[in-house]
Amino acid sequence: MYLKLTRRKFLDCPGTNSEDAGKSEACQGCPNQGICSTGIPVAPDSDMEAIRERMSTIKNKIIILSGKGGVGKSTVSTQLAFTLSRDKNIEVGLLDIDICGPSIPLTLGLQGEQVHCSGSGWQPVFVSENLCAMSIGFLLPRADEPVIWRGPKKNGLIRQFLREVEWGSLEYLLIDAPPGTSDEHLSIVQLLKEDLTGAVVVATPQSISLLDVRKEINFCKKVGLPLIGVVENMSGFVCQHCKKSSELFTSSEGGAERMASAMGCPFLGRISVDPRVGRCTDSGLSYVDAYEDQPVAVQFLSLAKSISFF
Structure with a gap:
């Protein structure tokens, strides 16, 4: 009781x-x-004006979320960034706020790179002329160095990322968040407030994944974060030879599309399983550039197109 x-x-x-x-x-x-x-009354936040000024040159700020770990959220974030940056007229940034488990340096092929400071602030690390990134992984002495921090210290670093990084003029800043609805999520929403364009929520078809994804969607609704939509990752397996798809995971609930419909949330599409996506991500390569004629490449291109219309 x-x-x-x-x-x-x-x-x-x-x-x-x-x-x-x-x-x-x-x-x-x-x-x-x-x-x-x-x-x-609570004293005004002295960082907010500096953060607003930094973020004013970024058109779309999109946070990639999932209530569940292991659904391929960082893979989707990375490959989406690669796909958007195929248009050389579009500047794209990827901000990794998974403080305890940063993976973006690996997935973008930037392991061992370091952050440089200039008079205008921290310089993001560039993958190509129009794709750059920032992560705590660039600040650690070793890739396997654990980050054992409580909430306030995580919040402080996220503030630094938003206040100090010189992104320049970007069309898209994708923000890769850790699983859950905790410190990092609250920090980014509170610090950016109405400046966030919206959230893309990554799910897989299983009921155990959808249970936590519902919590993530309800989190977005409670904090007033617009929902761009839900994408179902690992949605079937595509054979590399015949290109036919077969289900790997089944759900008694009808998968992410039915869940999104029931919760009044747009459904952005499905990303099927292709082992080459994992190999590209581990090697810091763009899957769409390497396998443009494959069904999963078409799915990533469709996802990027859905976001560009938001």
Whole structure:
């Protein structure tokens, strides 16, 4: 009973900016009740103006999310960045905010690269003339160095990325987030606020994946983050020889498309399993450039087109 009451109070919290802060029934027993009830205004965030100025030269800021780990979110982020940057008139950036598990240096073929500082700030690492990236992986002494940080330190680094990195004028900044709905997600949403174009949520067909993806979609709705749509990764296996597709994972729920429809969220399409996607990602190569005539390349091109129309 206590657990149920505690959970209900947490969900009914009026928030620190509400007139009922510290005074409502939900506040009873909360350790922060005294602080909230004082009505002392929170000091303005001194970083916000600098962040707004940095982000003002970026047209579309898209965060790639998934409530579940292991669904290929970083692979989708990387290959989507490669695909968008095929148009040499479009400048694309990829920001890795998976602080404890950065994988973007590997997936873009940038392992061993370092961040350089100039008078205008941190310089992102370039893959090509119109594709660049930033990750904590560039700041670590070794690729296998663990990052053992609590939330405030993660938040501080994300602030630095947004405030200090000299992205220049970008058409797209893709933000690769870790699984879940925790520190990194709250930080990026709160710091960018209405500047975020929206979120792409990556799912796989299994029910266990869709369970967590629903939480991610509800997170977006609660924090006011627009949903660009859901993409179903690992959606069947495409034979390299006959190019026919067969299901690898089945779901009693009808997969990500039916889930997206039930939750009122756009469905952006499916990305099938092709082992060569994994090999390209491990080698920091663009799958679409290497296998342009393959069905999965067509799927990535379709996904990029869906996002460009948002």
